[in-house]
Amino acid sequence: MPPTTGHTVNTDSTTPTEPTRPPEPAEPADLAGLSGLLDLARSQGPLFGSDEPSGAQIRQRLIDTLGVWTEPAPPEAQEVAAWTRDGVTGVELEWDTGVGPPARGRLLRPAGETGPLPGAVVLHCHGGVKYIGKEKVADGPDPAPPAIRRIWDDLYGGRAVADDLARRGYTVLAHDAFGWGSRRIPVTAMPARTRAVAELQLAQAEAHARRAGREVSETERYDAHAGPHEDAMAKLLGVLGTSWGGMVAREDLIAVDLLARRADVRDGGVAVLGLSGGGARAALLTALSDQVRAAAVLCMMAAFEEILDGFVHTHTWMMMNPGIGRVADWPGIAAAAAPRPLLVGYGERDALFPVAGMRAAHEHIAARYEQAGAASAYRGVFLDAPHAFVPELQARVWEFLDQTMR
Structure with missing residues (x-):
């Protein structure tokens, strides 16, 4: 069935049809060789929000399950650089998260504007690239390089x-998430097994690069290590009682607080938005923080039931945290703060999520907002698009933010 009329924008035709998209993965299936696992999991207690938790329950479950550590006192940001270019005044900020090197973020405003403006945190994606973070969404003092x-x-x-x-x-x-950019883990601090796996991948990359007449870049070398290191870091964080998602959420909450407290940001909360892994971060933030006034979750939404077999392995630990299925379904997490304004963008050619799971998520969120008496506060935007924040989706998000944040 097509998504509910009134919540969905479909640009293909007035009568939505099943989208044209790459075939959904059949192998490797995440449940292959584990028949009975899902039934056994269900027998142990509520799964995927089957007990219909409230927003408050979802928040507490997220804190407990992800291990979202609290801050004794919010850090203060220091300005380390400033520029004005292409109609934007930018400031590079730095702050201490209490773990590892300082975090960095880029604060951007219209050039020449002096008064307080609506605030927004733009959350970068995962993208398999951890050498950089904020640069994926925010320009700097100099023109961006080709990479x-x-x-x-x-x-x-x-x-x-x-x-x-x-x-x-x-x-x-726009700031670096835990594990990205200024917050990345040095290769020298990674375990030997991670480095061994990376060296095998780099040997292949170097062979391809030589045939193309180029060298493997520093970014490529780092990211060859950062991929397999996710597993090692997830293990360490789990032993300590937190997780990839918990650490990322903790530092995103710090960033939201830093922005919301600024004198050049209007009172009343800030918006959060992100693509892919950034969308997962936006969903978690809106469930966890009262300082979030509106959220846009882009190309990162499907029901667990449809994701579970054949799609889990395509996603980061940051999204597929141990135990998260006991918290709620992903659409339940995104809608936990209903009736707070929420836009979810679905790409019908997104190979990382099954269309059936997108439809199920949309119906779940729409129903939750109906129950909250705020059906119009949710917008589910379906586009004939891949896994990307395409210009048409950008236009929808800017319109949504202008209507909810001004």
Whole structure:
């Protein structure tokens, strides 16, 4: 069945049909060789929100399950650089998270604007690239190099989306998530098994690079290590009582607080938005923080039931945290703060999520907002698009933010 009329924008035709998309993965299936696992899991207690938890229950379950550690006192940010370019005034900020090197973020505003503006945190994606973080969405003092522009072209419609939002009249913060950019883990600190796996991958990459007449870049070398290191880091964090998702959420909450407390941001909370892994971060933030006024979750939404077999292995530990299925379904997490304004963007050619799971998620969220008496506060936008924040989706998100944040 097509998504519920009134909650969905479909640009193909007036009568939505099943989208054209790559075949959904059959192998490797995550449940292969484990017949009975799902039934046994269900016998142990509520799974995927079957007990219909409230928003408050979802928040507490997230804190407990992900291990979201609290801050004794919010850190203060220091300005380390400033620039004005292409209609945007930018400031590089740095703050201490209490773990590892300081976090960095780019604060962007319209050039020449002096008064307080609506605030928005733009959350970068995972994208298999951890050498950089904030640069995926925010430009800097100098023109972006080709490698970053390729990421913009592939995933963000060729745009530095945080800068575009700033030009529209927002104070925007884009920061490095735990494990990315300024918060990345040095290769020298990674275990030997991680380095061994990475060296095998790099040997192949170097052979391909030689045939192409080039060298493997520093970014490629780092990211060859960062991929397999996710498993090792997830193990360490789990022993300590937290998780990839818990650490990322903790530092995202710090960033939201930093932005919301600024004098150049209007009172009343900030917006959060992100693509893919950034969308998972936005969903968690809106469930966890009262300082989030509106959220846009982009190309990161499907019901667990449809994701479970054949799609779990395609996603990061940051999204597939141990025990998260006992918290709620992903659409339940995204809708936990209903009636707070929420936009979810679905790409019907997104090979990382099954269409059936997207439809189920949309219906779940729409029903939750109906129950909250705020059906119009949720917008489910279905587009004939791949796994990317394409220009048409950008236009929908900017319209949504202008209507909810001003």
